[in-house]
Amino acid sequence: MTAPSTAPAASRGGRWIEHWDPENEAFWNETGEKVARRNLFFSVLSEHIGFSIWTVWSVMVLFMGPEYGLTPADKFFLVSMATLVGAIVRIPYTFAVAIFGGRNWTIASASLLLIPTVAAFVVMEPGTSFNTFLICAMLAGIGGGNFASSMTNINAFFPLRKKGWALGLNAGGGNIGVPVVQLIGLAVIGASGGPRVLLGIYIPFIVIAAVLAALYMDNISSVKNDTGAAKDSVKEAHTWIMSFLYIGTFGSFIGYSFAFGLVLQTQFGRTPLESAYVTFIGPLLGSLIRPLGGALADKYGGAKITLWNYVAMAGATGIIVIASMQKSLPLFTTAFIVLFVLTGLGNGSTFKMIPGIFQAKALAKGLEGEEAAAYGRRLSGASMGIIGAVGALGGLGINLAFRQSFLSVGSGTGAFIGFLAFYGLCFAVTWAVYLRKSTSNATATEAATDSKPQLSYAEV
Structure with missing residues (x-):
């Protein structure tokens, strides 16, 4: 048996593992x-800081009082553009792992976070133009790309049997960057500090994350630059179906993370400090529970967990609509936090489905053993970037929906009604594609063809 070597590849520098067979x-x-867990730990650290920088403008806008001359619509637009850029860069970040290596790209992507952080530090003061703030918010979007490269890496x-837990922990540890930056923002606001203090805190941690990645992470030589995998994943219907479902879970998580404080300020008249006291709770719980969503999916099947999670999300959203119409802040806040928790569970279960779906397709093709595992890794790794990017675009949709709702009716009620309908649609798609045939009375012919892979989808 060959141990994983970290000797450099003949043609490329850095720490390259030449043999890797987790199955x-x-x-x-x-x-x-041991090697996988070490890489997971430092991947989480870099991704965590990336999420914090991506969502830092959800805190910055709380600092920006009347002296900045921005309307609520302006602030929603700022956070929307950060969301948009974070979604777009996820696609190239996914394939950067195959081009440069997981360790090497983690170093680079962590270092790139200095650009938006330093830029915002320089310009953050009253009198700065809206367009300048907009450019800085868009630059912060590069932090959203770290998720895609980290998850692909x-x-x-990890072996298929561990992917739900590992991907859930990796993503959950990254997602926690959202409430952490909000908690630090709360401390800064409470201490009467300015936004530059918040930004200044992150600059040294960005440097530390890049250095630790260089010292302790590895590249896997077998993860080649496979443009064919990208093309194949784009052609695969499941890539787009899972992208749609991920809009409902992660799109909700990141969209609500950006918008929660602004909604409390705009709809319920909360002060920046009052908003900050509550804003971090939902993202924190949603992040912490994401690994549990992955673990439940490992045990019971991601499709089943995802299906019933959408039922619960729709129920929580219905309560939010009622609370919004009745102007009940306690009920609104409680239901919103519950909704955050459910988005976290769904994030874990949907991402666990991805490698399982492509493994099921490999088995349906008649592949076995390492050949089937390699097929699944190839397509699932390529598709994760697309799914993560489209899912993050859901956050853009949520912020634009809130912006329009406040412009039109002066509250977020209209937006929440739209979200409720969308969760119902996600439930229907999950059942129809991944669970319906597993409970039908298939004919003998179907059992020999379509039913076999469909039955396995219920367990993904």
Whole structure:
């Protein structure tokens, strides 16, 4: 049995692992798990800071009082553009792992976070033009790309039986960057500090994350630059179906994370400090529970967890609509936090479905063993960037929906009604595509063809 070597590849510098076979249990138990967990830890650290920088403008807008001359619509537009850029850059970040190596790209992507942080630090003061703030908010969007490259990298390190837990922990640890930056913002506001203090806190941590990635992470040589995988994943219907479902879970999480404080300020008249006291709770709980969503999906099947999670999300949203119409702040806040928790669960279960779906397709093609595992890794890794990017665009939709709702009716009620309908549609798609045939009375012919892979989809 060959141990994972970290000797440099012949043609490329850096720490390159030449042999990696996580599906081999003996290999995994002897050396693989230790290496994978080490890379997971430092991947989480970099992704965590990336999320904080991506969502820092959800806190910055709380600092920006009347002296900045911005309307609520202006502020929603700022956070919307940060969301948009974060979604778009996820696609190139996904394939950067195959081009440069997971370790090498983690170093680069962490270092790039200095650009939006330093830029905002320089210009953050009253009198700065809206367009300048807009450019800085858009630059902060690059932090959203770290998720895609991190998930693609970690997907290659872990065996299929561990992917739900590993991807959930990786993503959840990154997602926690949202409430952490909001908590730090709360402390800064409470101490009467300015937005530059918040930005200044993050600059040294960005440097530390890049240095630790250089010291302790690895590249996997077998993760080649495979443009064919990208083309194949684009052609695969499941890539777009899962993108749609991920809009409902992660799009909700990131969109609400950006908007929660602004909604409390605009609809319920909360002060920046009062908003900050509450804003972090939902993203924190949603982040912490994401690994549980992945673990439940490992045990019961991601499709089943995702299906019933959408039912619960629709129920929580219905309560929010009632609270919004009755102007009940306690009920509104409680239901919103519950909705955050459910988005976290759904994030974990939907992302666990991705490698399972492509593994099921491999088995349906008649592939076995390592050949089937390699097929699943190839397509699931490529599709994750697309799914993550489209899912993040859901956050843009949520912020634009809030902006329009406040412009039209002066509250977020109209937006929430739209979200409620969307969750119902996500439920229908999950059932129709991944669960319906597993409960139908298939004919013998169908059992020999379509039913076999469809039955396995219920367990993904």
